[in-house]
Each structure stands twice: as structure tokens, then as C-alpha cells.
Amino acid sequence: MLKTRIHMVRTGAVCFVLGWTGAAHAQEGDFLGTVLLGESKREVQTDTATSQTIVDQEEISDRQAGTVAELIDSVPGVTLVNGATAAGSGINLRGFGANGTFGTDQKILIQVDGATKGSEELYRIGTQLFTDPFLYREVEVLRGTVGSFSYGSGVVGGVVRLETKDASDFTGGDVGLALNQVLEFSSNGDGITSSSTLAWQPTTDLEFLLNYTRRTLGVQEDGTGTPINPAAGDIDDPSWLFKARYTFGNNREHALSFSLSDTQSDQRDVPYDSFGLTTFGNVDRFIQNRVAALRYSYTPMGNDLIDLDVELTYSDEEITQTPVGFGPPIPFLDADHRYETTTFRIRNTSLFQTGQVDHTPQTGIEFIRRERLDAASAPGGTDNRMAIYAINEMRIGEAWTITPALRFETSDIQGSTAPNNGQFDNSALMGGLSVRYAFPNGWAVFGSAAYTENLPIIDDLGNPVFMQQSEKARTWEFGVSYDALDVFATGDSLAFKAVAYDTLLWDATSFGSMPPGTGVIEVDRQGLELEAAYTLQSGLYVDLNAHISNGNALREDGAVVDWAENPADSLRLTVGRNFGERLNLSWEAVANRRYDEGGAVSPGFVAHNLRATWRPEALQGAEVRFGIENVFDKTFTPRLSTRPAAGRNFKLTLAKSF
Numbered sequence: 001m002l003k004t005r006i007h008m009v010r011t012g013a014v015c016f017v018l019g020w021t022g023a024a025h026a027q028e029g030d031f032l033g034t035v036l037l038g039e040s041k042r043e044v045q046t047d048t049a050t051s052q053t054i055v056d057q058e059e060i061s062d063r064q065a066g067t068v069a070e071l072i073d074s075v076p077g078v079t080l081v082n083g084a085t086a087a088g089s090g091i092n093l094r095g096f097g098a099n100g101t102f103g104t105d106q107k108i109l110i111q112v113d114g115a116t117k118g119s120e121e122l123y124r125i126g127t128q129l130f131t132d133p134f135l136y137r138e139v140e141v142l143r144g145t146v147g148s149f150s151y152g153s154g155v156v157g158g159v160v161r162l163e164t165k166d167a168s169d170f171t172g173g174d175v176g177l178a179l180n181q182v183l184e185f186s187s188n189g190d191g192i193t194s195s196s197t198l199a200w201q202p203t204t205d206l207e208f209l210l211n212y213t214r215r216t217l218g219v220q221e222d223g224t225g226t227p228i229n230p231a232a233g234d235i236d237d238p239s240w241l242f243k244a245r246y247t248f249g250n251n252r253e254h255a256l257s258f259s260l261s262d263t264q265s266d267q268r269d270v271p272y273d274s275f276g277l278t279t280f281g282n283v284d285r286f287i288q289n290r291v292a293a294l295r296y297s298y299t300p301m302g303n304d305l306i307d308l309d310v311e312l313t314y315s316d317e318e319i320t321q322t323p324v325g326f327g328p329p330i331p332f333l334d335a336d337h338r339y340e341t342t343t344f345r346i347r348n349t350s351l352f353q354t355g356q357v358d359h360t361p362q363t364g365i366e367f368i369r370r371e372r373l374d375a376a377s378a379p380g381g382t383d384n385r386m387a388i389y390a391i392n393e394m395r396i397g398e399a400w401t402i403t404p405a406l407r408f409e410t411s412d413i414q415g416s417t418a419p420n421n422g423q424f425d426n427s428a429l430m431g432g433l434s435v436r437y438a439f440p441n442g443w444a445v446f447g448s449a450a451y452t453e454n455l456p457i458i459d460d461l462g463n464p465v466f467m468q469q470s471e472k473a474r475t476w477e478f479g480v481s482y483d484a485l486d487v488f489a490t491g492d493s494l495a496f497k498a499v500a501y502d503t504l505l506w507d508a509t510s511f512g513s514m515p516p517g518t519g520v521i522e523v524d525r526q527g528l529e530l531e532a533a534y535t536l537q538s539g540l541y542v543d544l545n546a547h548i549s550n551g552n553a554l555r556e557d558g559a560v561v562d563w564a565e566n567p568a569d570s571l572r573l574t575v576g577r578n579f580g581e582r583l584n585l586s587w588e589a590v591a592n593r594r595y596d597e598g599g600a601v602s603p604g605f606v607a608h609n610l611r612a613t614w615r616p617e618a619l620q621g622a623e624v625r626f627g628i629e630n631v632f633d634k635t636f637t638p639r640l641s642t643r644p645a646a647g648r649n650f651k652l653t654l655a656k657s658f
Contacts, residue, residue, distance in 0.1 A: 039535060039539075039541065039578060040533040040534070040535050040541040040543050040574075041059055041062065041533075041541070041543050041574055041576070042054075042055065042059055042074075042531075042533065042543060043495070044481075044483070044495040044497050044531045044532065044533050045497065046481040046482070046483040046495050046496075046497050047444075047483075048436070049146070049401065049403070049435065049436040049446035049448055049479070050142060050144075050146060050147035050434065050448075051077070051142065051143040051144050051147070051158075051477065051479075051499050051501075052140065052141070052142050052143075053072075053075045053076075053140070053141045053143075053531065054138065054140050054141075055071055055072060055075070055138065055139040055140075055141075056137075056138055057138065057165075057169070060133060060136060060137070060138075060139070061623070061625065061653070061655075062584075062611060062613060062625070064184065064186075064611075064625060064627050064651045064653055065133045066084060066085070066133070066186070066191065066193075066215070066217065067083055067084065067085065067086050067089065067133065068086075068131055068133055068136070068162065069083040069086075069090070069091050069129070070084070070133070071133055071136075071139050072091070072141050072160065074545060074572050075141045075143075075545065076143075076529040076530060076531060076545045076546060076547040076570075077093055077094045077141075077143045077158070077527070077529050077547050077549075078091065078092070078093055078141065079091075079092040079093075079095075079567035079568075079570075079639065079640050080638070080640075081098040081099065081275075081640050081641055081642070082275070082641050082643050083641075084228075084645070085235060086129065086130045086131075086237070086265065087232060087265065087267065087270075087274045087287075090104060090129075091108065091110070091129070091160060092108075092157070092565065092567060092640055093107075093108045093157030093160075094144065094156075094157045094158060094501070094503065094525065094527060094549065095157070095523075095525050095527075095549060095551055095565050095566055095567055096156050096157030096505075096565065097157050098640075099565050102510075104118055104120070105511070106118070106120065106154055106454050106457060106471075107154065107155070107157045107454065107505075108155065108156075108157040108159070108160065109148065109151055109152045109154075109155050109158075109160070110129060110159075110160045110161075110162075111151060111159070111160070111162065112162045112261070112291045112315070113162070113163060113259050113261075113291060113313065114293050114295070114311050114313050114345075115291045115293055115313035115314065115315040115341070115343065116151075116152060116313075116315060116341055117129060117315055117317065117341075118317075118339070118341075120339070120457050120458060120459045129289075130237070130264075130265055130287050130288075130289040130317075131162075131263045131289055132195075132213045132215055132237070132239040132263060134182065134193070134195040134211070134213045134239070135164050135165065135213065135239060135241045135261055136162050136163060137164065137165040137166065137169055138162070138163045139161070139162050140160070140161040140162075140163075141159070141160055141161075142158050142159040142160075142161070143157070143158040143499075143501075143529065144157075144448075144450070144475050144477060144501055145432060145450035145451075145452050145473065145474075145503075146405070146433075146434050146448040146449075146450040146475070146477065147159070148450075148452070149389050149391060149405040149406070149407040149430070149432065149452075150347070150362060150389055150391060150405075150407075152387075153387065153407060153409045153452060153453060153454065154452055154454025154455065154470075154471065154473075155452055156452065156454070156473045156475070156503060156505055164241055164243060164259055164261060165209060165211065165241070165243070166207070166209060166243065166245065167201060167207035167208055167209035167243065167245070168199075168201070168207055169199070170197060170199035170209070171199050171200075171207065173201070173204065174201065174204075175201050175202070175204060176200075177198075177199070177200050177201075178197075178198075178199040178200075178657060179196075179197070179198055179657065179658040180196075180197040180655065180656070180657045180658070181196055181197075181655070181656055181658075182194070182195040182196075182653060182655040183653070183654045183655075184651065184653045184654075185651065185652045186217070186649055186651045187648075187649055187651075188220045188221060188646050188647060188649035188650075189217045189218045189219060189220040189221075189649075190217075190218045191215070191216060191217040191218070192216050193214065193215045193216070194213065194214050195211065195212075195213040196211065196212050197209065197210070197211045198210045198211075205246060205247045205248060205252065206244075206245070206246050206247075207244070207245050208242075208243070208244050209241070209242070209243040209244075210240075210241070210242055210243075211239075211240060211241040212239075212240045213238070213239045213240070214236070214237070214238045214239075215235065215236075215237050215238075216235060216236045216237075217234065217235040218235075219233070219234065220646045220647075220649075221646070221647050222635050222644040222645065222646065222647050223630065223633045223634050223635030223636070223645075223648070224635050224647070225647070226644075228644055228646065229643050231270060231271050231282075232270050232274065233268065233269070233270055235265070236266070237263060237264060237265045238263070238264055239261070239262065239263040239264075240261070240262055241259070241260070241261045241262075242259070242260045242261075243257070243258070243260075244257065244258050244259075245257040245258075251301040253298060253300045253301055254296075254297070254298055255295075255296070255297040255298075256294075256295070256296050256297075257293075257294075257295045257297075258292075258293070258294050258295075259291070259292070259293045260290075260291070260292045260293075261290070261291045261292075262289070262291075263288070263289045264286070264287065264289075265285075265286070265287040265288075266285075266286050266287075267284070267285045267286075267287075269282050269283075269284065269324050270282060270283065270284075270285060272285075272321070275642045280333060281323060281325060281333050282323070282324050282325050283322060283323055283324060283333055284321065284322045284324055285320070285321040286319070286320045286321070287318070287320075288316070288317075289316070289317055289318075290314075290315070290316040290317075291313070291314070291315050291316075292313065292314040293311065293313045293314075294311070294312045294313075295309060295310070295312075296308075296309070296310040296311075297309050297310075304350065304351035304352060305351070305352065306350070307348060307349040307350065308346070308347075308348045309345075309346070309347050309348075310345075310346050311343070311344070311345045311346075311347075312342075312343070312344050313341075313342070313343045313345075314340070314342050314343075315339070315340070315341040316339075316340050317337075317338070317339045317340075318336075318337070318338045318339075319336065319337040319338070320336045321333065321334070321336065334376070335375035335376045335378065336375060337372075337375055337378060338371075338372070338373035339370065339372055339373075340370070340371045340372075341368065341370045342368070342370075343366060343367070343368045344366070344367045345364055345365065345366040345367070346364060347362060347364030347365075348362070348364070349362045350362075356396055356397060357394050357395070357396050358394070358395040358396075359392055359393070359394055360392070360394075360395075361390065361391065361392040361393075362389075362390070362391045362392075362393075363388075363389070363390045364388070364389050364390075365386075365387070365388045365389075366385070366386070366387045366388075366389075367385070367386055368383075368384070368385040368386075368387070369382065369383070369384050369385075370383040372458045374416050374417045378459070379415055379416075379417070379420035379458060379459065379461040379462055380416040380417060380420075380458070381413060381414050381415040381420070381421075381458045381461060382413070382414050382416070382458075383411060383412070383413045383457070383458055384411070384412045384414075385409060385410060385411045385412075385455075386410050387407060387408065387410070388407070388408050389405070389406060389407040390405070390406050391403065391404070391405040392404055392405075398438065398440075399437055400435075400436070400437055400438075401434075401435070401436040401437075401438070402433070402434075402435050402436075403433070403434045403435075404431070404432075404433050405431050405432050405433070405450075406430075406431040407430050407431060408427070408428070408429050408430075409427065409428055409430075409453075409455065410425070410426070410427040411424075411426045411427070411455045411456070412424075412425050413426075413457075413458060413461065413467065415458075415461045419462075420461035420462050422467070424456065424461075424467040424468060426455045426456055426467075426468065428453035428455060428470055430450075430451050430452045430453055431450070431451060432448060432449055432450030432452075433448065433449055433450075434446065434447070434448035434477075435447055435448070441484070442482050442483050442484035443480070443481070443482050444480070444482070444483075445479070445480050446477075446478075446479050446480075446481070447476075447477060447479070448476070448477045449474070449475070449476055449477075450474065450475050451472070451473070451474045452472075452473055452474075453470040453471065453473075454470060454471040454472075454510075455470050456468070456469065456470060460509060463509075466509040469507055469509060470507065471505060471506075471507055471508050471509055471510065472505070473503060473504065473506070474503070475501060475502065475503040475504075476501065476502045476503075477499055477500065477501045478499070478500050479497065479499035479500065480497075480498055481495075481496065481497040481498070482494065482495065482496055483495040489536060489537070490537065491537030492534070492535060492536050492537060493533075493534070493535050494532075494533075494534050495532065495534075496530065496531065496532035496533070496544075497530070497531050497532075498528065498529070499528070499529045499530075500526075500527070500528050501525075501526065501527050501528075501529070502525075502526045503523075503524070503525045504522070504523070504524050504525075505522065505523040505524075506521070506522045507522075508521050508522060508523065511553075517555070517556050518555050518556065518557060518559075519555065519556045520554065520555055520556075520563075520564075521554055521555065522554035523551060523552075523553050523554075524551060524552050524553075524554075524563075525549060525550070525551030525552075525563060525566075526549065526550060526551065527547060527548060527549030527550070528546075528547070529546070530544065530545065530546040530547075531544070531545050532545075538577075539578035539579060539580075540575075540577045541574075541575075541576055541577070541578070542573070542574065542575050543572075543573070543574040544571075544572070544573050544574075545571070545572045546569075546571045547567070547569065547570050548569045549566065549567065549569070550562075550566060550597075551563035551566050562597040562600070564598070564600070565640065566595070566597065567639055567640060568592040568593055568594075568595040568602055568604070568639035568640075569592070569595075570590070570591065570592050570593070571589075571590075571591045572588065572589070572590050572591070574586055574587070574588045574589075576611075581615065582614065582615050582616075582617060583612070583613070583614050583615070584611075584612065584613040585611070585612050586610070586611045586612075587608065587609070587610055588608065588609040588610075588611070589606060589608055589609075590606070590607045590608075590609070591604070591605070591606045592604055592605055592636075592639060595639045602637065602638070602639035603636065603637075605638075606634075607630050607631075607632075607634050607636070607645070608630070608631040609627065609628065609629045609630070609631065610627060610628045610631055611626070611627045612625065612626045614626075619656075621656055621657035622654075622655065622656045622657075623653070623654075623655040623656075624652075624653070624654060624655075625652070625655075626650075626651070626652050626653075627650070627651040627652075628649070628650055628651070629646070629648070629649040629651065630645065630646065630647055630648050630649060631648065633647045633648040634647075635647070
């Protein structure tokens with residue numbers, strides 16, 4: 001089997017060399033056809049005041065990610081905590097989210113097909129975002145608070161939204177059957193992934209999709225050849241997705257869709273502490289992550305006041321673990337965790353005009369119920385919430401866009417077992433305002449202010465003070481963007497967006513004290529994010545992303561210290577070229593600045609990645625993707641991670657649509 005994998009990687013290397021040769025022929029004799037207008041890896045969202053990045057299907061495929069977290073690691077403001085594997089990893093946005101203790105600190109929000117995920121303060125296990133990148137067609141990252149009010153409360157770092165694939169992505173909306181098979185190989189850890197998709201449209205109004213993905217990966221090695229976290233063992237994670245959509249009505253104004261996805265992870269005799277920091281003991285751990293979503297849409301023709309969505313979503317995140325080894329087990333090792341979140345929401349978007357102002361208001365109401373299983377050191381109970389929100393995007397002429405937003409949310413938490421069986425009610429009003437002014441020459445300036453509250457969670461049931469104290473945060477943002485054609489040469493395009501932010505979090509309860517008195521009660525962070533894309537008509541493109549930030553924390557004892565979750569300053573540069581629609585070649589450099597604050601030291605590094613995509617003209621519907629990650633086999637541990645990064649990794653992806 002290993003020889004087969006090595007052969008496949010060598011075959012990919014040959015394809016990579018042939019791709020460069022084909023590129024030379026294309027330049028000399030138009031071998032690959034007419035060169036099209038240049039296109040970069042990612043579009044910069046310059047038409048909004050929200051700090052927004054969208055990773056589309058093409059980039060998802062291009063990144064050859066092993067986890068969902070790796071899909072967004074190129075987004076400014078995003079830092080991964082051990083992102084190469086789902087276990088013991090997490091996502092950090094603007095210095096909030098995952099850390100070396102919890103998989104999340106409740107300051108970022110993750111949704112899959114509208115279903116809210118999240119494990120609250122699950123100690124030492126990490127995030128529960130166990131799912132596979134092959135299930136998704138788009139990932140949207142909203143950084144900061146101002147764009148979050150239609151999704152949830154307490155969002156300080158940002159929102160990550162994932163949308164699963166549709167059958168029409170493969171059928172093109174035409175009646176018929178479509179098959180897609182993907183095989184992906186990686187040399188570091190001898191990984192093999194198979195993803196099979198069946199898409200069927202019996203009519204133009206009815207579509208079905210079924211996907212089955214299985215991902216296997218052995219123990220990876222760092223740049224020195226040292227195994228990374230070998231005690232965690234191998235990965236053999238199956239995932240599947242079923243999706244259906246029916247459109248009906250005289251003008252096809254009604255649509256009903258259903259999606260169901262499932263990912264499993266079965267690990268035997270692995271450390272309870274999946275971050276690899278402390279030896280608590282080993283467990284047999286089984287993880288299952290399910291998401292179901294039922295959605296009804298009504299968009300009547302000729303009525304701009306109604307664009308209605310009614311959604312019922314269900315998220316089930318379950319961890320079953322059994323201690324293994326000798327001696328009496330530590331109580332929290334023999335604990336099962338389960339989080340079931342059911343959400344019913346109704347939202348409507350309208351269009352109307354008053355004088356010179358075009359309004360696009362969105363209003364909604366949500367009913368959320370979270371049920372949490374009682375476990376050792378993790379109290380169980382229910383959290384029933386109701387929220388209403390209103391957001392109105394107002395456009396005044398071609399220049400001004402003003403968007404006020406309000407959200408009101410109530411919470412009723414009931415503990416399930418003594419001594420954490422109390423009942424607590426909380427509520428909060430939060431909101432924000434963004435303003436954008438666009439000049440006729442492609443420039444725009446914008447700013448926003450937002451306030452949010454993170455209501456108490458079930459984890460806080462053991463502390464009556466925390467159960468009546470919400471965490472509060474405000475964020476200011478100021479930015480400038482530019483988007484224009486024919487800037488330096490005929491047919492070129494330049495787009496960039498720079499955002500400066502200032503975030504203050506106070507009344508914090510998520511960051512405990514160890515030793516007593518050193519818990520963090522306030523966090524003050526500032527940063528600058530930059531996204532830029534430049535393309536030439538010849539197909540050459542350059543993408544640039546950067547994030548520079550710093551932050552302080554106020555402790556219970558009055559000391560002001562560097563915030564422990566400050567990410568390292570980072571820069572990512574991609575230079576590539578499209579040769580028609582058949583071939584794309586790119587080089588990517590990823591740099592982190594040395595972090596040396598508050599006694600924490602993370603050496604800086606620069607890692608290089610190469611990628612190539614080839615669509616053979618003689619084999620319609622086929623794609624060959626070849627990548628080399630960490631080309632020079634560098635050894636480094638990214639800031640906030642608890643494990644070294646993987647060394648050089650050859651990746652080969654073979655895909656064919658039928």
C-alpha cells in the first residue's frame with residue numbers, strides 16, 4: 001500500500017512538471033486555447049463594510065485541506081490551534097475562540113447549514129467541529145461583531161458559516177444523473193481520502209444528493225522527522241451527506257429543502273488531553289457529529305416585501321469516552337458529553353424605497369433549545385432562548401450605505417442535577433451600526449460600532465455569580481477599500497480592503513483563575529487586517545493577506561498583562577498564473593512574525609507551498625491537483641498551537657465527473 005501511495009505522489013510530480021511544460025507551449029503556440037481575463041484565488045469583498053471573506057468551491061478544492069479549519073487558515077484574523085487534525089484543534093478569530101484549555105470560549109460562532117455548533121467549555125478535548133471539507137461548497141468568515149446579529153449573540157471574534165453541497169452543483173440544474181469521484185493522497189502520514197457523490201435531478205424542480213467520504217491518516221511527522229502526537233493514533237473518519245430540494249408553485253416561488261450530515265471519529269487508547277499538554281490518562285473515545293436542517297423558502301414574484309425563510313435545524317454533538325489502563329480512573333475521564341441544539345427561526349427580507357433611500361430590511365425571530373448531558377466536571381441542563389433581530393441596509397444614491405442592527409435575546413437555564421439544579425433567567429439588548437461611503441473612482445471608506453453580550457452558559461451553573469453576569473464587548477472598526485479595472489495596464493484589476501479594529505471585552509467569566517486571583521476579567525485588543533488581489537489579463541495574479549494585532553488583559557488581582565491568546569502577526573502571499581481554463585500554477589508563502597511577549601515566545605517562520613491544477617482537454621470533467629506543503633521541510637510550531645506543524649507533505653488529488 002505504501003509503495004502505491006509513493007507511486008501516486010511521483011505521478012503527481014510528473015503531472016506538475018508536465019503542467020509547467022504545457023504552460024510554456026501555451027505561451028509559444030496557444031496550446032491551451034485563448035487566454036481569459038485574469039482571476040485570483042479569492043475575491044476581495046470590497047462592497048461591504050463588514051469584514052467578510054468567502055472561500056468558494058474552487059478554493060476549497062484548491063487548498064486540499066484535511067480539516068474544515070484548514071479551509072480558512074488563509075483568512076486574515078484567523079489562527080488555527082493544531083488545525084491539521086479535528087481532535088485537539090480549534091479556530092481562533094481576532095484572538096478569541098479556541099485556546100490551549102477549551103475548544104472554544106464562546107466568543108466565535110460556527111454554523112453548518114444554519115445549525116449552530118459549539119461545545120461550550122469542554123475541557124482539554126477541543127472543538128467539536130468534526131466534519132469533512134469534502135461536504136462543503138462554501139465557507140464564509142465574518143470577523144468581528146457588526147455582521148453577526150442575524151446569527152447569534154456574544155460574537156466577539158466572528159462567525160464561521162459552512163454551506164453543504166447541492167445536487168445542482170454537479171448537474172448544473174439540468175435533468176439527469178451526475179457522479180463525481182475524488183481520490184486524494186498525502187505523503188506525510190500516508191493519508192488517503194475518497195469522496196463519492198451521486199447527484200440526481202429527476203425533474204428541474206426536484207434534486208437529490210448523496211455523498212460518502214472516508215478520510216484516513218497516520219501519524220504525521222514534523223520537519224525533523226519526529227512523529228507529531230503519536231499517542232493520538234491514526235485517523236479513520238467516515239462522513240456522509242444527504243440533501244434534497246423541491247421547488248414548486250406556478251412561478252416556482254416555493255422551495256423546500258432538507259439536509260442531513262454525519263461525521264464519526266473512533267479513537268482507541270488515546271490521551272484524554274487531546275491538546276497534548278498534560279497526562280491525565282488514556283481513553284477510548286468515540287465522537288459523532290450530526291446536523292439536520294429543514295428549510296422552507298417563499299419568494300413570490302412581483303412582491304418585494306416578502307422573501308421568507310423558515311428553518312428548523314438540529315445539531316447533535318456527542319463524545320463517548322471510557323478510561324483505559326490500570327488504576328482507578330480519574331472521574332472526568334469516565335464522562336460522556338452530548339450537546340443537542342435545536343433552532344427554529346423565521347426571517348424575512350424586504351425591498352422598498354422611501355424618498356431617495358432604498359431599504360433592504362431583514363427581520364427574524366429564533367427559538368433555541370440546547371440540551372447538555374450531565375458529566376463529571378461538566379454540569380448538564382437545558383438552555384432555552386428566544387431572540388428577535390432587525391437589520392436594515394439603507395442605500396442613499398450610489399454613495400452612502402447605512403446599516404443599523406438590533407438583537408434582543410432572552411435565556412432560561414435550568415440545571416439537571418444537584419447541586420447545579422438551579423434556574424436562571426437573563427436577557428440582553430445588543431446592536432450596531434455600520435456606515436460606508438463609496439467614491440465614483442473605486443475608493444470607499446467605512447466604519448462601524450457594535451455592542452454584544454454573551455449570556456451565561458450551562459457550564460456556569462456551578463457559580464451563581466457567573467449565572468447572573470453576561471460577558472460584554474464593544475468593537476470599533478474603520479477601513480478603506482479600492483476596486484477598479486485598468487489600473488496599471490489594460491485589462492488588469494486591483495482590489496484591496498484594509499480594516500482597523502478595536503475590541504474591548506469586560507465582565508469576562510470564561511477565563512478561569514489558576515492560581516486563584518489571576519483569572520482574566522477584561523481583554524482589550526487592537527488589530528489591522530488586509531486583503532488584496534491583483535490580476536493581469538495574461539492570467540498572472542497576486543493575492544495578499546495580512547493581520548497585525550496586539551492585546552492586553554486585566555486580571556482579577558488588578559495586574560495588566562499581555563493577552564495569552566494574542567496571535568502572531570501573519571502575512572500570506574500567493575503568486576500564480578492561469579493558463580486559460582486548463583491549468584493553474586501558484587506559489588504561496590506563509591509568514592508568522594516572532595512572538596515574544598509576556599514570557600511567551602513563539603519563533604517566527606516562513607513556509608512555502610506549491611499548487612497546480614490541471615484539467616485535461618482530452619478527458620472532460622477530470623481534474624488533477626498536485627500540491628507540496630512546507631516545501632523546504634521547515635520545523636516550527638505556530639503561535640497558539642500546542643503541537644509542531646507537519647513537515648513536507650506531497651498531496652495529489654484526482655477527480656472525475658461523469
